[in-house]
Amino acid sequence: MPKYFYTGQLVDGQQVSGSLQATHPEDLQNRLLARGVFVTSHRVSKGQIAQFIQSQLHKKEITRLTRQLAALVSSGITFNEALRSVREQVTDRALGSMVEEIAESIESGKSISDSFGQFPLSFDTLYTSLLHAGEVSGTLDKALERIASYRERSEDVTKKIRAALAYPLLVLLVTCIVLFVLVIYIIPVFATMYQNFGSEMPLLTRKVVTASEFIKEHIYLVLSAVFFVLLSLFVGSINDRVRYYISYLQLKIPFLNRISIKIVNARFASTLGVLLQSGVSMLFAVEVAIATTGNRFLRKDLSPLISLLSEGKSLTEALERFRVFSKTLIRMSAAGEKTGQLGKMLSKAAEFYESEVDHDINTLTTLFEPIIIIFLGIFIAFILIAMYLPLFNLMKNV
Secondary structure: OOEEEEEEEOOOOOEEEEEEEOOOHHHHHHHHHHOOOEEEEEEEOHHHHHHHHHHHHOHHHHHHHHHHHHHHHHOOOOHHHHHHHHHHHOOOHHHHHHHHHHHHHHHOOOOHHHHHOOOOOOOOHHHHHHHHHHHHHOOHHHHHHHHHHHHHHHHHHHHHHHHHHHHHHHHHHHHHHHHHHHHHHHHHHHHHHHHHHOOOOOHHHHHHHHHHHHHHHOHHHHHHHHHHHHHHHHHHHOOHHHHHHHHHHHOOOOOHHHHHHHHHHHHHHHHHHHHHHOOOOHHHHHHHHHHOOOOHHHHHHOOHHHHHHHOOOOHHHHHOOOOOOOHHHHHHHHHHHHHOOHHHHHHHHHHHHHHHHHHHHHHHHHHHHHHHHHHHHHHHHHHHHHHHHHHHHHHHHO
């Protein structure tokens, strides 16, 4: 179970801090709230950061492992035998050790879902909830198939987003390398040549040469600053407060907000559809679906949805209260409730939005690529003009 360091306030306003183990940040907040502590900030322990990185690296391997388990269990092999068989094929030492602990936990008498739940960063609430539903209903093979299919679809969307960003980032990297070579090696050569001519350099050229000399003299400082910025971005990417503000910005930036909302609709519908088809209760399924939307700002904003359902509202009536849910999703929810096939209709809605996200990402990439190439081209041209300007002046004087 992850360990969190937290700071918070008591009812009387007194500041408190400490550490506590919890399955996830919401669990931490609920546990401390029961003690009368309102959490103002929290962070994962250093050891947990390493575990977080490890869990990200294991994502594809866990999906493959789940698919293998589904095939073995459906063929009539007991779950523990299937788990031991899969363990032999796992090459990663850390993941193999995790699977070994899960197998030992099941053999000691713990339930399958609880055994997997000991590693919440690798096997989230959705994973363990579907396992629990499969255990209770005796359809563990189908539960594993649903988990594998859900993870494969989710990873496919992530892969498309990364592929869309790969080319612009590659162009940016190459341009940065070219600029580095220009600033460190080429500009000083031109500066020395112009000084030997004894002619006064134009203001623009002097500014560029001064910047080049500063970077060259403080190269280690500049590289350290770049490293610090990249490290800060990485640490910030796993910090809850930073991710909350990033989620907020995603909903405010034009065009990007459209994609973000469609991703939220796709993930919400996909998770809820899978859970409902597995026999999970509506309230718990919605709670898990909200947690898997991927947008921390909306996760907080959607929390009243559970209260509306608790009051007896239908899912369609509850969704209509929130602007983030599209009319298409609401209509498909209504159709699903009328026909008694809500889970299937939500899964179809998820497929529709996943194709929409794919189309929008391709459109964004098509627009973004020329813009970044033009911008970087102008920047490089600016430097080249600054360096060749004295030559033009010399040619006029000849």
